[in-house]
Amino acid sequence: MAKLLYSATMSLDGFIAGPDHDMTWMTRLPDTGPHEVADSIWKQVGSLLVGHNTYYGNDPNEGTDAEGAFGGVWSGPQFVLTRTPPTSPVEGYTFLTDLAEAATAAADAAGDSYVAVLGAGIAADLLAAGLLDEILVFIAPVLLGAGTPLFRHPDGTEIALEEISSTTGPSPTIWLRVRK
Template identity: 50%
Template structure:
């Protein structure tokens, strides 16, 4: 069965995006997608702000595509707003339906969670299985935090370099 993975790049001080969701900070560090990861992804679970957001591959051949064009497959966007239909994208209004649909589509592969708020919701709902943190050598100082949540610490167990399992 599919597992939910929150894989993200972040600044050393813990931001995945700059103020207002700005992703341009990542452009100088964007290279080829990690093929070993993208081959293991069967579906994406994406937050609406991330889906509508800034693209670090702007003005390049991979603009508007997952992982800069390094991955293709079904995307499930969690949203409460109306959305324009897009090929390969399903818009869903609640987390349980979005998780269920993404897991079914992913089969035995990962559902990659994109977006800090959706990742937080998955963590709080107890459905996030693993975290892959890819730190980038920059200090942003402000922006969208990797996780913004109130509550007790969440224990993680290392399963590899920068890769962690969420302990239940």
């Protein structure tokens, strides 16, 4: 059964995008060499569940060979949660307006692989609805100062997490399971 995994690269001060959803900061990061988790996670992904802002936002690799999910190496079914789906079909994408329906469709498409959740807003909504299973955070060696935080959690409800794994080094990671 598929698990919903929110995976994001975050600045040390907690932002996954700069002001106005700017992602170009990621293209200015130093190359820290091979990273076992980052270099292989895409192989475990069966589908994407993408939020509105991420779908309509900017890809820092647009126009290059690295454009698209996971630096352009991943392809597969993509589901977009939005209140305003396009009026015409978009090849490779399914647009849905209901959170639970979108999560179920993406999980069905992923089979026994992960559903990669892309976007802070949809991740927070899935977490609040009890649908998010895991969180994988890559910590980038940069301070952005402002932008989109990893999570917005305005109601202040505490969510218990447990560590699955972590790595150290120039770009540390932490992989967490959401306790349910």
